[in-house]
Amino acid sequence: MLSREGRQGLTLISPPFLYALLLLAAPLAVVVTFSFWSQNYLDLDTTLTLKNYREVWTKPIYRVLILRSLNISMLVTVFTVLLAFPMAYFLSFRVKQNKALWLFLITIPFWTSYLLRIFLWKVILGYNGVLNSALMGAGFIDEPLTFIMYNVTAVVITLAHAWAPFAILPIFVALERIDRSLLEAAEDLGDGPVRRFFRVTLPLAMPGVLASTLLVFIPTVGDFVTPRLVGGKDGLMVANLIQVYFGKANNAPLATALAVSSMLIVTSISVIIFIVGRRIGGRTR
Amino acid sequence: MSENAIIEIEDVSKSFGSVTALSGVDAIIREGEFFSLLGPSGCGKTTLLRLIAGFDEPTGGTVSIAGEPMAGKPANMRPTNMVFQSYAIFPHLSVGENVGYGLKKKKMSRQEIADEVTRALAMVDLAGYGDRAAHELSGGQRQRVALARALVMKPKVVLLDEPLSALDKKLREQMQIELRQLQKQIGITFILVTHDQEEALIMSDRIAVLFEGEIAQLDTPEALYRRPVNKRVASFIGVMNFMPATVTASSDTAMSVNIPSLGQVDLRADQLPEGLNPAAVDTIGVRPEMLTILFDESETAEREAPGEVTSASYCGDMTYYSVLLAQADEPVTISMRNTTGRSILTPGTQVRVGWGHESVVLFD
Numbered sequence: 001m002l003s004r005e006g007r008q009g010l011t012l013i014s015p016p017f018l019y020a021l022l023l024l025a026a027p028l029a030v031v032v033t034f035s036f037w038s039q040n041y042l043d044l045d046t047t048l049t050l051k052n053y054r055e056v057w058t059k060p061i062y063r064v065l066i067l068r069s070l071n072i073s074m075l076v077t078v079f080t081v082l083l084a085f086p087m088a089y090f091l092s093f094r095v096k097q098n099k100a101l102w103l104f105l106i107t108i109p110f111w112t113s114y115l116l117r118i119f120l121w122k123v124i125l126g127y128n129g130v131l132n133s134a135l136m137g138a139g140f141i142d143e144p145l146t147f148i149m150y151n152v153t154a155v156v157i158t159l160a161h162a163w164a165p166f167a168i169l170p171i172f173v174a175l176e177r178i179d180r181s182l183l184e185a186a187e188d189l190g191d192g193p194v195r196r197f198f199r200v201t202l203p204l205a206m207p208g209v210l211a212s213t214l215l216v217f218i219p220t221v222g223d224f225v226t227p228r229l230v231g232g233k234d235g236l237m238v239a240n241l242i243q244v245y246f247g248k249a250n251n252a253p254l255a256t257a258l259a260v261s262s263m264l265i266v267t268s269i270s271v272i273i274f275i276v277g278r279r280i281g282g283r284t285r
Numbered sequence: 286m287s288e289n290a291i292i293e294i295e296d297v298s299k300s301f302g303s304v305t306a307l308s309g310v311d312a313i314i315r316e317g318e319f320f321s322l323l324g325p326s327g328c329g330k331t332t333l334l335r336l337i338a339g340f341d342e343p344t345g346g347t348v349s350i351a352g353e354p355m356a357g358k359p360a361n362m363r364p365t366n367m368v369f370q371s372y373a374i375f376p377h378l379s380v381g382e383n384v385g386y387g388l389k390k391k392k393m394s395r396q397e398i399a400d401e402v403t404r405a406l407a408m409v410d411l412a413g414y415g416d417r418a419a420h421e422l423s424g425g426q427r428q429r430v431a432l433a434r435a436l437v438m439k440p441k442v443v444l445l446d447e448p449l450s451a452l453d454k455k456l457r458e459q460m461q462i463e464l465r466q467l468q469k470q471i472g473i474t475f476i477l478v479t480h481d482q483e484e485a486l487i488m489s490d491r492i493a494v495l496f497e498g499e500i501a502q503l504d505t506p507e508a509l510y511r512r513p514v515n516k517r518v519a520s521f522i523g524v525m526n527f528m529p530a531t532v533t534a535s536s537d538t539a540m541s542v543n544i545p546s547l548g549q550v551d552l553r554a555d556q557l558p559e560g561l562n563p564a565a566v567d568t569i570g571v572r573p574e575m576l577t578i579l580f581d582e583s584e585t586a587e588r589e590a591p592g593e594v595t596s597a598s599y600c601g602d603m604t605y606y607s608v609l610l611a612q613a614d615e616p617v618t619i620s621m622r623n624t625t626g627r628s629i630l631t632p633g634t635q636v637r638v639g640w641g642h643e644s645v646v647l648f649d
Contacts, residue, residue, distance in 0.1 A: 015390070032453030123501065148547055179373065180375050181369045181373040182375060182376075184340055184360070184369070184373065185362045185367070185368075185369060185375070185434075186361045186375075187340075187360045187385070188338060188340075188367045188387075189361075189366065189386050189390075189438065190361045190387045190438070191390065192361055195390070200375060203377045204377060205419075213635035
């Protein structure tokens with residue numbers, strides 16, 4: 001039987017454990033279960049089958065959409081992290097006072113809803129949008145640029161903006177944790193600012209970069225609002241299809257099989273990113 | 286300036302905003318010496334070290350290393366290497382990579398670097414530790430790695446920022462002696478920052494005592510201890526008994542001083558601090574070990590004064606007595622070695638206190 005401490009421990013963790021069970025494990029279990037059922041017009045056939053998975057893993061449409069989703073998501077991740085690093089660096093190394101205020105300012109994008117921010121980008125990037133009007137007004141271009149709206153570029157820009165704070169904060173925290181005397185030691189041992197950055201600052205900031213990468217990559221693969229609104233027909237992602245199957249197409253089993261498949265792929269890629277990142281961060285030569 | 290000066294500090298001052306950390310500091314540090322910057326926290330000793338290292342630029346004055354003015358030269362261009370207070374061991378690199386960090390910049394082959402690293406690690410008694418991860422090291426080992434990392438660069442000057450303050454007492458005492466021996470053996474100039482006067486006395490050839498951004502005294506450990514220039518230096522280094530006194534007569538070669546608690550004494554001019562104004566002298570100082578309690582009738586001293594023991598602190602090898610001298614308001618501290626047959630005196634015991642004129646230091 002359990003010891004007294006054991007029972008105490010269980011009692012202590014039970015509220016968050018139940019919470020996690022109800023809100024994470026249960027829905028996931030439902031999704032996984034659904035993926036092994038099948039849809040027979042209006043009826044749900046609950047005999048276990050691999051039919052949905054067979055379809056997902058063989059038909060080209062799904063492969064195309066999943067690959068495109070991963071592609072867009074990686075582009076977004078690279079852009080977001082590359083833009084976030086200088087911001088986090090500035091915040092950690094250059095801002096001496098009021099760091100809290102700066103952090104607060106970084107959360108400004110969150111003050112409006114996700115949907116509004118996407119519409120904002122529509123206004124900026126659109127055919128008659130702010131950017132095109134400005135560029136035409138200034139005489140840089142004669143007709144509106146079309147490659148910036150309703151395609152992958154627009155999706156990348158919109159998502160990179162939306163996820164910027166999530167990327168900045170982990171890198172900022174990692175940079176803050178670097179003992180400043182390490183940087184002085186590197187300088188003392190002959191490194192100029194650039195060498196010092198690549199030999200000390202960046203390797204030590206890698207855990208933060210890694211966290212940012214995963215934090216942006218994982219959720220953006222599954223995004224369906226942004227591609228729907230600014231992605232046009234080439235910018236559609238796998239989540240858009242899942243949404244269609246859940247909704248109009250009324251095929252929840254296929255939708256869940258698609259979801260579980262994407263989840264497995266994203267998990268594998270995340271694990272690879274994590275391991276590779278750890279290796280780079282752990283030992284730099 | 287001086288023939289063998291390695292570092293010349295001329296009228297150096299440093300302010301951070303409205304706070305003055307250093308003002309008008311002059312010092313010459315000689316080649317091959319173990320030099321200490323000693324003072325309480327906030328006296329500017331670390332600031333001065335950082336100015337020499339090149340992490341900060343002075344607000345005024347110049348720092349020259351090996352005859353070359355260092356103004357505008359960042360730390361990576363200076364022939365100095367530092368052992369940081371936190372040791373600043375790179376956590377993502379192995380011990381060997383830490384030690385070889387600065388050599389990568391110099392155009393050396395991998396093999397040459399490896400050889401230098403091995404030699405440096407052996408020098409600090411860490412042979413075979415090259416492949417260890419930084420976090421596997423103890424505090425003392427980290428300190429040695431930091432030292433090896435600085436020495437391997439063959440700098441003209443090694444700067445040590447309170448390198449022993451994080452170690453426990455035993456290890457610290459051992460490292461003080463080892464560091465001193467190592468420095469003498471390799472002959473590189475060491476500049477040590479410390480707030481521990483004992484550490485400075487043990488390790489240094491010369492010590493600069495800093496108070497509030499100014500050098501109060503720059504001297505050998507012995508001179509600092511025996512002839513402190515003012516009361517502050519005297520009480521910062523070791524223990525000093527202060528007693529009121531007045532100068533009754535003075536000439537170019539001698540001075541007569543009346544010390545109510547001890548008696549009248551004649552002092553030669555050469556034992557007085559330079560620039561002392563006889564008229565301003567109001568205090569004398571005597572170190573606790575310069576006073577002796579005369580235990581029996583047969584013991585004698587150059588001078589004697591009566592007193593009464595008020596308390597005794599037994600410390601194993603020594604006993605520290607507080608003795609109220611006949612004509613004094615405050616008791617003095619007297620340290621006595623606990624040799625064979627010498628019992629510990631109880632408070633209230635009447636004693637004769639022996640002293641000599643050479644142990645007296647004058648203060649204005």
